[in-house]
Structure formats: C-alpha cells, structure tokens
Amino acid sequence: MARRSNKPGLEAAKYGDQAVHRGQGGETHQIAEDGYDTLTTQQGIPVADDQNTLRQGARGPALMEDAHFREKIFHFDHERIPERVVHARGYGAHGYFETYRSLSKLTRADIFQREGERTPVFVRFSTVAGSKGSFDLARDVRGFAVKFYTQEGNWDLVGNNIPVFFIQDAIKFPDIIHSVKPEPDKAFPQAQSAHDNFWDFISLTPESMHMIMWVMSDRAIPRSYRFMQGFGVHTFRLVNAKGESSFVKFIWKPKLGMQSVLWNEAVKINGADPDFHRRDLWNAIQSGDFPEWELCLQVFDQEFADRFDFDVLDPTKIIPEEVLPAEPVGRLVLDRMPDNFFAETEQVAFMTQNVPPGIEFSNDPLLQGRNFSYLDTQLKRLGSPNFAQLPINAPKCPFHHLQQDGHMAFQNPRGRANYEPNSWGTEIGGPRESPERGFHTFPQEPEGPKVRLRPESFADHYSQARQFYVSQSLVEQRHIGDALVFELSKCEFPAIRERMVAHLRNVDADLAQTVADGLGMKKLPPAAPPAQKPRTDLPPSDLLSILKNPPASFAGRKIGVLVTEGSDAQLLAALEAAATEEGATIEFIAPAVGGVTLSDGRLQPAHHKIDGGPSVLFDAVALLPSDEGIRELMKLPPARDFVSDAYAHYKFIAFTEPATKLFAKLGLPEDLDDGFLSLGSDADTGPFITQCRDLRFWDRPDGA
C-alpha cells in the first residue's frame, strides 16, 4: 500500500514490487520502508486502528473526539474539484523538447537558442465536450496542450489536433460550448455533438463550416493520441534580439504518422474500452515506446500576410503547407507518466498568456479572448491564486516576485521586502526589473477606432471548407458524408437539417446531395446566401488528408491474435518475432484468460478473454485456431463478432486454414480478397507485417 511520508532526502521508494516514485518536483512522496511504514494522520499522529471508529461500548454510539475519523472523512468529502468547463477529460505525460538548431535569427526565446538543448515539458491531451468520466472515442476535437518549462519561464502552447476553430471571436465561445454540451433541461446527450442544440448553433454560424469539415472527418476519431497532429491554431509572433518580428504557425507532426478509426469502430471501442486512448498512452510509455512529434513552423512576414488569400488573423483559416512549407525545428518526446493523476494531470493549469520573451501574440480576436479567459478558469478550478506554486505549474527556472499570501501560500518570499521600489538594496531588497532580460512587447501600431466589428477579410466562410473536402481521398470524403448524415439524423428538427444542407451546397455540390439523400430529404434546399462568394479555385492540399500520407511502418500498432487450444506454437513465435522487429505489439485473445496450451505443450496466457478483447481494439488481426479449437470458437458469438468486425473494418487478417470454417459460417466471400493472408505452419509472417503497413484494406466492397 502506498503511504505518504515526510522523511527527507529519500531518493527511491518501494511499495509492493514497484520501486522509485518521484514526485513531479523531483521529491519522493510514496514511501513504505522499514521504520517508515506507520499510517499517520495528516498531523503525523500514528494511527493504531483504521478499521473501526471510536465508540462508547462495542455496540454504542460514535464519539466526536475521533479526530482521525473526522479528518479522514472531511478530506474525502473535499476530494473533488470542479472539472474543466471544456476539455474535462484528459490524459497527460512528461517528456522533453529537443531543438534541432538555433532559431536565434527568428526569436530571442531562450528555448530556441541552442542546438540539441532539451527543455522539460508536460503535455495534456483531451476531448472537449465530454465530462471527466466520459469515453475517449467521442467524435470531438482533441486538445493538445504543451507546457514547456523554459529557462525564461513557462511557455504554454495550448492547441488542438485541428488547425482551425468553430468561431472567429472569443465572445462566441460560451455559445458554441453551451450548444455542444448536454442540453440544459435534459442533461444529455453526453460527449456528443449529434443533437439539435449543436447543429442549430452551427447552422446559424457559417464561419464554423471549415471546422465542421474537420470535425466530421476522421481527424475527430483518432486511433490514439500518438497518431495525431497538433496545431497552435492562431498566428503567433516571433521576435528576435534585435526586436525584428515575424509571424508563425505551430504544427506538431507525429513520428508514427497519422491514423484514425472508423465511426463504427469508435462506437464499439467506447463500449469495449472507454479508456482506449489513456491505456494506449500509458502502455506505450510504460513499455519504453516513447511517442514523438516534430515541431514544425510556418514562418512568414507581413508581405506574405498581405498577399495571402485570407486574413492570417482569422482562426477559421489555415495556410496550406503547399503554399508555405512547415519546417521541423525540434522534437517532443513523452517518456514518463505522472506519478499521480490528480496532482499533475488534473491540476496542471495551461494558459495561452504564458509566453516567454521572444514569443508573442497576434491580434487574432480568438487568441486575445483566450488570453483573458484561462486565468479565471484556473482560479475557479484550483481555488487559490497560488495555483502556480503547485509543482506541476511552477517554473523550473529561478523566479522571484513580490506576490504573497492568499489561500495555500507555501512559497511566501523571505525577508522584509514585499514591495518595490525599495531602498534595501538587492541583497535584502528582493528582485528588480531587468530591461535587458525582461519581456518587451512588440510595439505594434494600433489600427483605427474602437469598434465592435467583424472585418470584411473574415467574410469567406466556405472556400477553405471546400478545399479541405476536395483534398481528401474518396474513402475520407465518404466518411465525411456518413458522419454528417449520422449527426444530422439525430436532429429532430427538419429545419436544422435543411439549414445545414443549404450550407453544404456552398461547400461541395456532391457532398450536399449525398447528405440530403442520406437524410431522406426529398428536395434540396436553396444554397445559404454567403457573406462572400465561395471560391472553387483553391487547389487541393494532399497534406490535409490522413490516407494520402500513410505511415512508413506498422510500428506502434497492435495485432490481436486469436488463439485456441492446440494453436501452432511455431507460427505464433514467428508472428511475434516479425511484429517485434517492426516495432509493433501483439496481444493474445483466447476463449479463457488463463490461456491455451499450444501445439508444443507450452501454455500461452491470454491478454483478453474473447468477449473482453474485440477486434476493434486492434489494428490488424491474426486468427490462428487449431482444427480442434475452431469448433469451440464457432460456438462463441464474440468470436464471430471478432472476425466479422475485423472484416467490416477493412482490417488485414492473417489466418490458419481452420479459420476458413468460421469465414464460411459468417458468409464471407469464398474468394477471399487481398486483405487476407493464409499462413501455413512454417509460413513467413513477414509479408503479413508488410501488408499491415497500409493499415487498412480499403478495396473491400462490403465494409462498414
């Protein structure tokens, strides 16, 4: 059992068979060592009995003097803090950012000055709409928030896995969020955009159309956090030591490539393993397979901004990489899970306004509003203006300020100086401003009078929505159409469905027709009157597609291997070796979790009993039943689902001959397609792994 101790100076701790638990500040928290394993109260008073309250007589009333009971229940009653109003469900990890080269010509930010330098980071991924206990595979935007603990203070790059946003002005944020959250009278649906309120708002908000294309695409149902891109979204500013400024957009690209699941899979994964993304990150990091992303910058100047098709301050627009390449400048590696979820992942406070000297904001009205919002939310959630003193939020560089007191202050400055200027000298007079090192805001000239106005340059709401759609492969376009039909079919009000199809007519005529047909709409509504005529001349950008940019290998993926009594031991060993060589993992699924006896008499334990390990949890499957095993397997409905789902989800399927009996029972075509690979006893399993690099066999006609 984990115990809390204040024994100073201990480097390592042990409990059970786990060793070494470092706190997020590097200190040791969990200790159970000889002589230090006595349970105490928070006051350090040793506890003799933690099973029974103090009472008057064995069957008598409890006594008020039982301070241990009172303290224990009091603390329990206060364990919860408000969940984040958005991005409540999330999962985080520690790691580092390593620069490829110095960017001193572009920025004076300390983190980018020296080649090869590593800066510690904490990253939190999240869904937006669902509450803390919701499921991982909701159709939703994913948060991708990175806290860099730089030598000149914390830099929070609080991004998403989608490079644009629903709205152009932060004043609309409460509206978009209210609309997607559970409806206030019913308190459902949870973690879903498929309901009237959301689509009502969207259909009345044409600026959201570009974002809607992304959210209805496979980007919104990622296979794992490890396989998704991240974006800073807004245009930011870089400023160098000479005070020269450029604009920048930040993009994270996963080393393992991008990958998503199908909607039908997502629905089933949410039932089979609501923690699918958490588990994936945990397993990868705990097994030493550290996920990596490259930070890429799109840097441009005012002249580029002036001639670009859209306003670079409009957060509903991207700059296609074909127009402005994104240069890799460093890598992010996540290599350590938090010791304690609450202390770190829950209490981490990201704030867009945390930027060190050399990184600044643009006038993007969404970003400006965000800079105002994040501080308030941390105070509400964490309950004290001293939340920056929590180890996960505190800078790792020296810091000195004269702020003091407040709830939970445990780092009040020493000495008599708590104001400045003072005449006490730097020895006892505390810190002083530094015009040399300090943050100087870029002196941008103001423009025009004070107004509440949306600029004309933000008025094109459809052209980039169309560009995104036409950049997708046919499979991906079909998924977007299916997603729109699914979501709008959950809207009870025909007027909302019609308004959406009216917008889609401005995006792409075929898409509008597909969705109208899917909704059983008898007549197409007229196109929505656009604020600015949509353009159809923007060239497709292949880099916006997931499927047009496949991964180089099957590394980081997982094969589900279905085994029975008597499965071929040699084949199994060969498959495992080939998968490991590729950097992929294997999990065994068997009729019972205790495992099966293989052909060589060896016991193969299973990771999952068949109904706890459906094929939706895997990227590819291998069905290796023996002659005797297949008969038992065919009687089990989850085994039948395992295969028919793998087939419908276009997965690559390796199999031994006995499995064909199950195929016949499921009515699969006799002439198996090229997504199947038959494995004999001494088969080379390498080709199966090579095949898996394509991730899916999309040519299968009757998929989901």
Ligand code: HDD
């Ligand atoms: Fe936000 C959290 C990302 C617009 C107000 N936001 C939050 C998180 C991410 C984002 C990743 C979770 C951070 C974590 O893991 O703790 N938000 C975005 C992006 C946006 C965006 C990429 C648009 C480009 N957000 C946005 C606006 C507002 C907010 C316009 C308000 C005006 N966001 C918040 C918040 C949250 C938050 C209410 C909730 C919890 C928190 O801040 O710490 O302040």
